[in-house]
Amino acid sequence: MTKADLIEEISRVCEFTRKESEVIVEAIFDSVVRALREGDKIEIRGFGSFRTRQRKARIGRNPKTGARVDVPAKRIPYFKPSKELKDLVNQDTQPPAAPGA
Numbered sequence: 001m002t003k004a005d006l007i008e009e010i011s012r013v014c015e016f017t018r019k020e021s022e023v024i025v026e027a028i029f030d031s032v033v034r035a036l037r038e039g040d041k042i043e044i045r046g047f048g049s050f051r052t053r054q055r056k057a058r059i060g061r062n063p064k065t066g067a068r069v070d071v072p073a074k075r076i077p078y079f080k081p082s083k084e085l086k087d088l089v090n091q092d093t094q095p096p097a098a099p100g101a
Contacts, residue, residue, distance in 0.1 A: 048081040
């Protein structure tokens, strides 16, 4: 699903105009990005949590030339799904239990 698909889905389900739905989606994404930049953790019950993780500086390699490249330390966004989300995603995909198990 793309951002445009999400906007269309909100527009359809909530009976908002496309523009209103776009404002809502943008506001949510902007809020998440702003909170992560400030080092906050975002927790959405039943969905998951967003936070940042610190990566150490390291020496990488340019795949084209093979030259060594210094990669600086940086923060990366990380998403951890909730148990409820994991269960919903895996609801009908589990194989049937073996007889006698």
